[in-house]
Amino acid sequence: MKRLKRIVLTLALIGLVAVVVMAQAPAQSGTAPAQGARGQRGQRGAGTGIPNVNNTERTDVATMPLPIALHDTLWMEDLTMLEIRDLLKAGKTTAIVSTGGVEENGPYLTTGKHNNVLRVMCPAIAKKLGNALCAPVVWFEPGNPIAQAGRISSAGSTVVSEATFEAVLTDISNSLKSQGFKTIIMIGDNGGNSRGMSAVTKAFNEKWKGDGGVMAYTIPEYYSYTEDAAPGFSVQGYEEKVLGVHEKIGLENGGDGYHDDYYISSFVMLRDINDTRIPERIKAKKTTINGIDLAPGGKVDKTLENAKKLVDYRAENTVKAIQKAMAASKGSNQK
Numbered sequence: 001m002k003r004l005k006r007i008v009l010t011l012a013l014i015g016l017v018a019v020v021v022m023a024q025a026p027a028q029s030g031t032a033p034a035q036g037a038r039g040q041r042g043q044r045g046a047g048t049g050i051p052n053v054n055n056t057e058r059t060d061v062a063t064m065p066l067p068i069a070l071h072d073t074l075w076m077e078d079l080t081m082l083e084i085r086d087l088l089k090a091g092k093t094t095a096i097v098s099t100g101g102v103e104e105n106g107p108y109l110t111t112g113k114h115n116n117v118l119r120v121m122c123p124a125i126a127k128k129l130g131n132a133l134c135a136p137v138v139w140f141e142p143g144n145p146i147a148q149a150g151r152i153s154s155a156g157s158t159v160v161s162e163a164t165f166e167a168v169l170t171d172i173s174n175s176l177k178s179q180g181f182k183t184i185i186m187i188g189d190n191g192g193n194s195r196g197m198s199a200v201t202k203a204f205n206e207k208w209k210g211d212g213g214v215m216a217y218t219i220p221e222y223y224s225y226t227e228d229a230a231p232g233f234s235v236q237g238y239e240e241k242v243l244g245v246h247e248k249i250g251l252e253n254g255g256d257g258y259h260d261d262y263y264i265s266s267f268v269m270l271r272d273i274n275d276t277r278i279p280e281r282i283k284a285k286k287t288t289i290n291g292i293d294l295a296p297g298g299k300v301d302k303t304l305e306n307a308k309k310l311v312d313y314r315a316e317n318t319v320k321a322i323q324k325a326m327a328a329s330k331g332s333n334q335k
Helices: 002-024 081-089 113-129 162-179 191-207 235-241 262-271 278-284 301-334
Strands: 094-099 132-134 183-188 215-218
Touching (some): 094 162, 113 262, 113 301, 162 183, 183 301, 191 215, 215 301, 235 301, 262 301
Parallel strands (some): 094 132, 094 183, 183 215
């Protein structure tokens, strides 16, 4: 009998709790949210009852005319959706996917060195191509995220696995294709990126062969710092033969032995001198790299002038390599 009373009491309590919960629940309107509203669970402001951009109806901007003048940039992330839409319609159907890395670059360059170089180089290449936009830089390079036994990765170095790197590039390429881009160009400012880029472009072209003429290309000639990397097309060679800058590369040759050099520093300085710590180096009287002064007399004008010439040289030769690769693919498709 006592057991029966406990069961009845428990059921009564459960019923009471259910009634209280139902009484406190917000009333449901019975209507579905307007198209474009995002008030579902997990969205900012969901369930609060406070109107915000995620739980109220939005204007359909996809078909509206651009209400202001087009902003002057070639970076997709710095353009609005309407601006990219109109640029695609105007013929800018080539997207440049640039890959960099975050790693140790000596005592003066920030770990994002390669990404900073790409922020300078990609627009220069896109401008010379005339029909291209720059996709956001792929900031992380492939590597082993798990440190080897007995050692740790250098401070600041952040890598992703090769599989992750290729998966990201694949998703980016498919995303660009879905927007209407017809040509996808991959360039890598880090030597370790080339294998993944080549694998992704090959798989992409095999998957979408014959689908509206869309094609992806990897341009190894972009990674042209030395003659070993790109015979006949060398940033270091241009620096020496044209600019007359002869730096000492490597400890064995009297250089500093850092993961840094004059031409890399000049590229980075063109974006922001703080990323080479020039103000601090001027104060400390440490503005040289491999025997070359980046700020002679406390001025960076000469280095920035040389940097612009290096950028133009590298962009020009990269565009030639892109055009050569595209012509070769067209020729093979016609056979």
